[in-house]
Amino acid sequence: MERVEQLFNALWQDYTQRLCPSAAKVHDLLTEDEPLLNDHIALRTFNLPKVGLDKLAAPFIAIGYKPCGKYHFEAKKLYAEHFEHPNPLAPKVFISELLLGQCSSLLQETVRGLVDQVPELAIHDPEFVCCGRLWDLDSATYEMLSAESEYAGWVAAHGFGANHFTVSINQLEQFTEIREVNHLLRHNGFAINEAGGEVKGGPEVMLEQSATMADKVAVDFLDGEKIIPGGFYEFAKRYPQADGELYRGFVEASADKIFESTS
Template identity: 45%
Template sequence: MTINDFYSNLWEDYIQITPQAEKIRQLFLETDSEVVNDHVAFRTFSDSPIDLNFLKDVVLSLGYQVQDSYDFTVKKLKAMSFIHENKKVPKVFVSELERHKLSDASQAILARYCDQIQPVKSEPEVFWSGRHWQMPSFDDYATVLEESEYAAWLLVIGLRVNHFTVNVNLLHSTDRLEDVLDRVQAAGFAINESGGRIKGTPDVLLEQGSTMADKIKVSFSDGQAHFVPSCFYEFAKRYKNSQGELYQGFVAANADKIFESTSSK
């Protein structure tokens, strides 16, 4: 599978449950010749056949190398970022929930589902493979949601791309993140206000903003049907470092607030 095929398949799967993304992309294509993707992000469970270490090997097989690692103590997450040998290819950010750091009640619920995960082939298709466990009951979902929005989201959505990210630097209509967010909001899409509309500053070399996730109606295993957050669209503006090179990394404090784009509150 070529890297272009990988991202084409990933995008098609993404917009099935995130229709806002294609609408926003088309909005910018009205004024810009292309909309370039800065990075994509994925979520998974620790201590499972599809944990961060397993997914890392799949990412590396696509021509990437490890860029950095991150810890999110409050959210009980750890993550890694990857950069491709071809600098024009989007970066990848993969995080995992450290299940052993949750309460006993949440651990017990998640264990029932993660125990259903069977070993899978180390192939790119795993990134749009969805749930590797049965749909949870609404009670299980609601219980986990009280402690970890991340865990509840993953329990329902499964292993699929969490968001794509517009590279604001390569837009022709504007290179100001505030302009981008204003335009998106004026088109009727909600913006993630957690930590401010713009997360980060030029001083940390990265500014990020995002929409709030789309909502999709799902049927839980106990027959209850509810709307839950699916995925969102992000926007990133990068700045040059002291060597005059455009910063290519991630900022943990920014990412911590971007995670809240899938909040159900």
């Protein structure tokens, strides 16, 4: 587990310093006697050979993770897989990629130009998954990409890193319902993602989720700094399957709405 902890510590440092500074406050609000259990993280990328889903998965597979589920988000033009470690306490990893072939030729050419700037050596570093942006970008290009695909704009602006960590509600003593967590967060000034309702899913799909709206963070572009949506914090409650084990997968309809947290 030591290598797992090292990688997730690096991801957490990047996430709280660069993408979602408010996560530290949420973490403190919910921490009880035991450390919070992280249900999963999520990573985003483009489906180009140099930086595709398999490249982001490689550092996790190297420390024991295995692919466990595949997901399609047709409206958002995304494909995703989730990965699990043999140790059930290790966080799950959800990696999505934008299917460029389904996007406009302008978006495709622009993204290829960005990814061409990525140094080959960078991709072989295990901490590549939280290394941030590896290309130059101006704000007009960011706006153009975002207008067609909010996801493309996000990845272009932020590069690589966890767009969210997820608190497992199952291990909390103070709260048993996600709505109670949402109420506490609202009381402390956090906005909750309302897309598809404040709680996505339910016992019938064995998974309930909610999320804060993304922090607004400063990003450097070639033509100056701009404040744009960064990362967010998610909350998940899993229900037992027929065998008594908690459901470990993801629900496409709910995940589709969770993506809206960075809109």
